[in-house]
Amino acid sequence: xxxxxxxxxxxxxxxxxxxxxxxxxxxxxxxxxxxxxxxxxxxxxxxxxxxxxxxxxxxxxxxxxxxxxxxxxxxxxxxxxxxxxxxxxxxxxxxxxxxxxxxxxxxxxxxxxxxxxxxxxxxxxxxxxxxxxxxxxxxxxxxxxxxxxxxxxxxxxxxxxxxxxxxxxxxxxxxxxxxxxxxxxxxxxxxxxxxxxxxxxxxxxxxxxxxxxxxxxxxxxxxxxxxxxxxxxxxxxxxxxxxxxxxxxxxxxxxxxxxxxxxxxxx
Numbered sequence: 001x002x003x004x005x006x007x008x009x010x011x012x013x014x015x016x017x018x019x020x021x022x023x024x025x026x027x028x029x030x031x032x033x034x035x036x037x038x039x040x041x042x043x044x045x046x047x048x049x050x051x052x053x054x055x056x057x058x059x060x061x062x063x064x065x066x067x068x069x070x071x072x073x074x075x076x077x078x079x080x081x082x083x084x085x086x087x088x089x090x091x092x093x094x095x096x097x098x099x100x101x102x103x104x105x106x107x108x109x110x111x112x113x114x115x116x117x118x119x120x121x122x123x124x125x126x127x128x129x130x131x132x133x134x135x136x137x138x139x140x141x142x143x144x145x146x147x148x149x150x151x152x153x154x155x156x157x158x159x160x161x162x163x164x165x166x167x168x169x170x171x172x173x174x175x176x177x178x179x180x181x182x183x184x185x186x187x188x189x190x191x192x193x194x195x196x197x198x199x200x201x202x203x204x205x206x207x208x209x210x211x212x213x214x215x216x217x218x219x220x221x222x223x224x225x226x227x228x229x230x231x232x233x234x235x236x237x238x239x240x241x242x243x244x245x246x247x248x249x250x251x252x253x254x255x256x257x258x259x260x261x262x263x264x265x266x267x
Contacts, residue, residue, distance in 0.1 A: 013048035013049060016029060016031075016054070016058070017050075019058065029050075032049065035077075038082060038093070039094045039096070039097040040090045040094075041182065051097060052074065052100070052101045053103070055101075056072075056101040057104050059074075060072065074101055074105070076098035078094045079091050079095050081182075083124040083219055084124075084172070084219050085181075085183070085185035085186060086169050086185065087182055087209050087210075088126070088167045088210050089208065091126075092139075102116070111232050113232070113233060114233075115232040116230065116232055116235075117228065117250070118229040119226060120227075121226075122222070123222045123225075123226055124219060124222055125171055125219060125220060126168075126169055126222075127168050127169065129164070129166065130144065130156060130164065130166055131144050133145050133152075140166060140203055141155040141163045141164065141198055141203055142156045158195075160195055162196075165203045168212065170212065170213050171212050171214035171215070171216045172214075172215075173188065173191060173219065174211055174212035175191055176188055177207055178208075179207050180206070181206050185209055191212055191215045193214065195211065225241060228247065230250075234253060
């Protein structure tokens with residue numbers, strides 16, 4: 001039995017940056033005792049965690065040496081975690097960093113022979129509500145237009161005479177305004193299911209957690225279809241609404257992974 005020797009790497013961004021892809025065949029990087037930081041909090045991490053895009057770049061630099069090609073899976077699972085605690089700010093910021101990782105992968109590979117697939121395993125009960133005026137901050141309270149199309153001077157009021165944020169959740173822990181958002185919310189009690197007066201609340205602060213309609217101990221997944229974005233060989237096979245298993249078959253065909261698949265290779 002052949003045991004592949006893996007070069008472990010524990011700790012800091014400085015150590016991560018010092019890794020030479022040219023002389024590294026296998027690398028395991030461990031940067032935290034459990035989950036890594038949200039992108040919002042990453043720069044304050046004592047160990048200096050690398051970003052998702054930096055790890056993507058390092059992985060591709062190492063794997064690119066394989067002339068037979070490679071498979072790379074990149075996950076931004078903390079988008080999911082932020083939604084579960086009802087913290088849209090961290091969810092969106094991690095989504096931006098995930099987009100940076102996708103951009104990194106695209107720029108470091110040949111689009112003519114590299115299939116890149118971007119998708120999700122589920123959606124969340126996350127919603128955008130109201131008619132905010134153009135340019136209204138996505139994390140802000142809804143400010144709509146008057147009859148002439150001009151932005152109003154004050155936030156829109158719901159039927160309960162209270163302002164409301166553009167973003168919200170159908171269920172979950174509900175409103176909180178903490179000094180630090182994200183994971184600490186798991187240890188906070190859930191909302192009572194009542195509306196909060198947001199008039200004097202900064203909904204764009206890092207510790208703001210959106211209101212939720214149904215009070216639960218955490219926000220749940222939802223059931224609508226998720227999108228599949230793709231580029232490169234085989235990307236055209238993603239058309240319309242498809243079953244999840246189609247992703248495997250496209251990867252199988254594009255990568256010629258199985259001779260017995262019965263699928264002709266993509267030219």
